[in-house]
Amino acid sequence: MLNLHLILFLAFGAVAVAGAVNLLAQTHPINSALSLIAVMAALAGEYLLLGAEFVAAVQVIVYAGAIMVLFVFTIMLLNAGVEERTQGSRVSVLLGIPGMLLGSILVAWVVLRHSGTEAVAVGSLPGDPKTIGQMLFHEFLLPFEITSVLILIAIMGAVVLASKPPSTPAAGLTREAE
Amino acid sequence: MPIWLYLLASVIKSAVVLGVLLTAVAYTVWLERKVVGRMQNRWGPTRVGPFGLLQPAADGIKFLFKEDLTPPHVYKPLYIAAPMIAVIFALTSIAVIPFGNAITIGGYSIPLQVTDVNTGLLLILGITSIGVYGVALAGWSSNNKYSLLGGLRASAQMVSYEISLGLSLVGVLIMSGSFSLRDIVMAQQGHFWGFIPRWNIFHGQFIGFFCYLMAAYAETNRIPFDLPEAETELVAGYHTEYSAMKFAMFFMAEYANMITVACLATLLFFGGWNGPIFGPPILQALLPVFWFAAKIFAFLFLYIWVRGTLPRFRYDQLMAFGWKFLLPLSLMNLIATAIAVAW
Numbered sequence A: 001m002l003n004l005h006l007i008l009f010l011a012f013g014a015v016a017v018a019g020a021v022n023l024l025a026q027t028h029p030i031n032s033a034l035s036l037i038a039v040m041a042a043l044a045g046e047y048l049l050l051g052a053e054f055v056a057a058v059q060v061i062v063y064a065g066a067i068m069v070l071f072v073f074t075i076m077l078l079n080a081g082v083e084e085r086t087q088g089s090r091v092s093v094l095l096g097i098p099g100m101l102l103g104s105i106l107v108a109w110v111v112l113r114h115s116g117t118e119a120v121a122v123g124s125l126p127g128d129p130k131t132i133g134q135m136l137f138h139e140f141l142l143p144f145e146i147t148s149v150l151i152l153i154a155i156m157g158a159v160v161l162a163s164k165p166p167s168t169p170a171a172g173l174t175r176e177a178e
Numbered sequence B: 001m002p003i004w005l006y007l008l009a010s011v012i013k014s015a016v017v018l019g020v021l022l023t024a025v026a027y028t029v030w031l032e033r034k035v036v037g038r039m040q041n042r043w044g045p046t047r048v049g050p051f052g053l054l055q056p057a058a059d060g061i062k063f064l065f066k067e068d069l070t071p072p073h074v075y076k077p078l079y080i081a082a083p084m085i086a087v088i089f090a091l092t093s094i095a096v097i098p099f100g101n102a103i104t105i106g107g108y109s110i111p112l113q114v115t116d117v118n119t120g121l122l123l124i125l126g127i128t129s130i131g132v133y134g135v136a137l138a139g140w141s142s143n144n145k146y147s148l149l150g151g152l153r154a155s156a157q158m159v160s161y162e163i164s165l166g167l168s169l170v171g172v173l174i175m176s177g178s179f180s181l182r183d184i185v186m187a188q189q190g191h192f193w194g195f196i197p198r199w200n201i202f203h204g205q206f207i208g209f210f211c212y213l214m215a216a217y218a219e220t221n222r223i224p225f226d227l228p229e230a231e232t233e234l235v236a237g238y239h240t241e242y243s244a245m246k247f248a249m250f251f252m253a254e255y256a257n258m259i260t261v262a263c264l265a266t267l268l269f270f271g272g273w274n275g276p277i278f279g280p281p282i283l284q285a286l287l288p289v290f291w292f293a294a295k296i297f298a299f300l301f302l303y304i305w306v307r308g309t310l311p312r313f314r315y316d317q318l319m320a321f322g323w324k325f326l327l328p329l330s331l332m333n334l335i336a337t338a339i340a341v342a343w
Helices: A002-025 A029-049 A053-078 A090-114 A129-139 A141-162 A169-177 B003-039 B055-065 B076-096 B120-141 B145-176 B181-186 B206-219 B244-269 B281-309 B315-342
Strands: B103-105 B108-110
Touching: A002 A029, A029 A053, A029 B120, A053 A129, A053 B120, A053 B145, A129 A141, B003 B055, B003 B076, B003 B108, B003 B244, B003 B281, B055 B244, B076 B120, B076 B244, B120 B145, B120 B181, B120 B244, B145 B181, B145 B206, B145 B244, B145 B315, B181 B244, B206 B244, B206 B315, B244 B281
Parallel strands: none
Antiparallel strands: B103 B108
16 A cells, blocks of 8 residues: 555656646746646645645645636736747756756755654645644744735735826826926 | 455446436536526427437537537647546546435445545535636637637636635534535534424525525526626637537536536535435435435526526626625624634
């Protein structure tokens, strides 16, 4: 049973990585957005396999179902076309890809060996809704509330930025003069 | 239970549920044409079979044999994928709907449900939230102004009403304390004062049910919220460029979504398969499924009744109703339920 879990885990991981690479390789914005949805869905599968079914469901509902719909909506509304493909510099290909691989290996090694965390066994995360609720509203109540205030401020900032600038009396005068 | 028996039971259940769902979709179309016909003082389908009962079969054959046109200016991969996305996600969500108690065959207890997931309700919400892409991508990939407008309207409408839909369900979740649809139905057994059933709608969730019904009508793009395919303004909205079976797949998706919404309303607010049980053992085994089907039929009839009665909203009215009326109402319902349960 564990082996099946492991195979599925690796398969979802492969889908997530392939989707992320495809996201960068595609030139059309809507294909990139759809690749990102595939990444989100694959991540939800990983959470599910780790036993965090509530997080998996929220990942699909919020990221794949709401945020990405707004992405696709924006792309449709702007009618964004195919991006220009530039060849890029040779240095970025020769140094960038090995550097990125080296960096991610380094991060993985540090996290696994030196941070004192252990690898999580498949299906062992405390992910049922009750535990999540306890954690959010008891143990991590203050960070949770601060985050929600931050998001509220961000929303208000977006509303202020998007609203029309107030018409100044000077502007009205020039219009009358014309 | 041995693994092969489990697999066999799952395959049989999936086949039966899918068959029943597709038949129900076909006959909901027939029912709609018949009932709306009677409401408008005409007959509806009468020519194919008795009472026009074979009309869905004739329509299906017609859809299969019509020419499958692909307009030259479409973005082909998504144009082909969009109807598939719509119909796949519409049919998947039926998998977690329970439609009766467990039955015992040969010493094994088999639940009447394709798969019993302990977060069934969340799964349905997730699947329906992904189903939006079918409509949105169809509108975009058709490369047609009317289709694009339909797709834009659909995605904006569904994202807006999904919030009210989710919030209207939280009241029920607070009352039953579980995400499992089976547990939610179990929590609604029994009666008040011996005769009023202990369904959630009679248990303080009337406003929650109202919000759910309004949001569900908007989510399924049905009249009075069928703006994405408003034929007086947008030709046929997001499926203008589709023909033959691809068009039929959107049609199937819409009706399958209607049935899912009706199932969910029955399970969450109307006690699921709870109802009077009497008679010999075989009748006792079948009556819960009958009550479940009868309640779903009532909801489908309501859908058709509303379609025959109400005109379509304007788009600004739709948005104002969703954000300024339905969202505050469902939030208030949530707060009131939480206070009442905590008391």
